[in-house]
Amino acid sequence: MKVRRFSRTSLLVLAAFVGLYAAFLLVGNFQKSLSIKTSLEKGLDSLEHRLLQDARIKSLVDKDESTKTILILPLNFSNAPTKKPGNLTVLLERPANLPKQPRGVPMDKMPYMMELNYKPSKCPKTLGTIARYSSWFKERFKPGLKMFLDEKDIYNFDNYFKISHYGMPFGYATVDRNILGLIVTNPNFINVPITDLSDKCVRCAVVGCGGILNGSNAGQEIDSHDFVFRVNHALTSEKHASDVGRKTSFYEFFPESQHVRNVKDPNAAYLFTPFKKVDLYYAESMLRGDNSSRNFSVEGKMKKFFRPPLLDQSRVKITHPDFFRYIFTHFMDLKGYRPTTGALLVFTAIYLCDEVTIYGFGYDPRFTVHYYDRKFINITHSPTGAHDIANERNCGKTSFRRCYKAFQTRSLKCCKAV
CATH class of the missing domain: 1.20.5 (Single alpha-helices involved in coiled-coils or other helix-helix interfaces)
Incomplete structure (x- = not known):
C-alpha cells in the first residue's frame, strides 16, 4: 500500500x-x-x-x-340583630306591686336616661369640647344622653317607669303600653345602631328649607360633609341640587310634616319624632307597612289621620322622649309647647357630629320663605300653638354668640348659617 x-x-x-x-x-x-x-x-x-x-x-x-371622600353610612347594618315578633304579655314585665306615680315633678328635675354603649369622640376639635371653655354651655351640655327609643325602654319596667312621668312628647304617662310594645316588637323595627364614629372627626350639614338657599350654589359644599340632615320637603331634585345638594343621611319627620317621597338617597335613615298619642299608632302602622287606612283606633276612639308612608322600615329610628325633654328644658327654657323639628334636628346633629354647619334656617324678609317656592312668599310672624319660634330664634342667637366666642378663643370652628 x-x-x-x-x-x-x-x-x-x-x-x-x-x-x-x-x-x-x-x-x-x-x-x-x-x-x-x-x-x-x-x-x-x-x-x-x-x-x-x-x-x-x-x-x-x-x-x-x-x-x-370615603362614604360614611349612617346606620351600621353589620350589627343588625335578627328579630321575631314577641308575646307582649311576656315581654312587657309588670311588677306585682306597681309603684305610685309621683305627681308634679318639675320637668327639669327628673334624671335623664343615658346611652349604655356611649363612646366619647376622640376628635380633638369637637362641639362637645366647648363645655371645657364655656360655663354657659357646660351647664347645658350632657354627653351620652339616650337619643333613640329601643326595646329596653319598654320591656324593662324600671326604664318604662322613668319615662312615664310626663306626657308626650316628653314621656309616655298617658300612653297605652301595649302600643309601645307593638312598635318595639315589630320584626321590621330592627333599630339598627348608628355607625360608631368615636374614632373619626365627623363633619355634618343640617339643611333647612329657607329661601336664602335659592341661588346659593351651596350644593357641592353641603354634599362634601360626612352626614347631611334634612327635614320637611327636602327637595333634592336636579332643579335644586346645585343649591341644596343631593345627599341625605338623616331625614326627620312626624305625621304632619312627612314628605318621604322626596328623599332620594338610598342610604338615608329616617328619624321619626312622635309628638302625640296618635303618632305612635301612626308609627305602628308604618312599621307594619300598612298605608291603606287614614283611620286609627286610639284607645277605642277612631281618629282620621294622615296615611303613613311606605319606606324601608329597617332604616327607621324613633326619637327618645328624654331627648325631647332635654332639648326643651336646657335650650328652650321650657317655653312654648314643644321644640320644633328643626331644633331637634340641629341638636341631633350636635350630639352625633364633631362639626356642624347649618344651612337654610331662619327667616329673612329679603328672601321667599322656601327655596323651592315658585313665586315669592312673604314671611309672616304669626304665632303657632305648638312652637315659640321667637324664643327658639333668641335661644339660637344666644347659643351661637356664646358658641362662637368659645370657639374663636380656641381657634375651633362652630356652625355657620348660609
Whole structure:
C-alpha cells in the first residue's frame, strides 16, 4: 500500500485553513451570543421600564384613592340583630306591686336616661369640647344622653317607669303600653345602631328649607360633609341640587310634616319624632307597612289621620322622649309647647357630629320663605300653638354668640348659617 506524503508547506497551508475555519466558527458563535445577550438586555430593560411604569401608575392610583371622600353610612347594618315578633304579655314585665306615680315633678328635675354603649369622640376639635371653655354651655351640655327609643325602654319596667312621668312628647304617662310594645316588637323595627364614629372627626350639614338657599350654589359644599340632615320637603331634585345638594343621611319627620317621597338617597335613615298619642299608632302602622287606612283606633276612639308612608322600615329610628325633654328644658327654657323639628334636628346633629354647619334656617324678609317656592312668599310672624319660634330664634342667637366666642378663643370652628 502506498502512503501519500505531504510536504511541510502543504501541512502549513492545511493548518492555516483549519485555523481560519475555527476562527470563523468562533466569531459566528460570539456574534450569535452577543445578539442573544443584546436581545435579553433589551427585554430586561423593557420589563424594568414596564415595571417602573406600572409602579408609577399604581402610585398615582393609590394617591388618587387616598384623596377620595370615603362614604360614611349612617346606620351600621353589620350589627343588625335578627328579630321575631314577641308575646307582649311576656315581654312587657309588670311588677306585682306597681309603684305610685309621683305627681308634679318639675320637668327639669327628673334624671335623664343615658346611652349604655356611649363612646366619647376622640376628635380633638369637637362641639362637645366647648363645655371645657364655656360655663354657659357646660351647664347645658350632657354627653351620652339616650337619643333613640329601643326595646329596653319598654320591656324593662324600671326604664318604662322613668319615662312615664310626663306626657308626650316628653314621656309616655298617658300612653297605652301595649302600643309601645307593638312598635318595639315589630320584626321590621330592627333599630339598627348608628355607625360608631368615636374614632373619626365627623363633619355634618343640617339643611333647612329657607329661601336664602335659592341661588346659593351651596350644593357641592353641603354634599362634601360626612352626614347631611334634612327635614320637611327636602327637595333634592336636579332643579335644586346645585343649591341644596343631593345627599341625605338623616331625614326627620312626624305625621304632619312627612314628605318621604322626596328623599332620594338610598342610604338615608329616617328619624321619626312622635309628638302625640296618635303618632305612635301612626308609627305602628308604618312599621307594619300598612298605608291603606287614614283611620286609627286610639284607645277605642277612631281618629282620621294622615296615611303613613311606605319606606324601608329597617332604616327607621324613633326619637327618645328624654331627648325631647332635654332639648326643651336646657335650650328652650321650657317655653312654648314643644321644640320644633328643626331644633331637634340641629341638636341631633350636635350630639352625633364633631362639626356642624347649618344651612337654610331662619327667616329673612329679603328672601321667599322656601327655596323651592315658585313665586315669592312673604314671611309672616304669626304665632303657632305648638312652637315659640321667637324664643327658639333668641335661644339660637344666644347659643351661637356664646358658641362662637368659645370657639374663636380656641381657634375651633362652630356652625355657620348660609
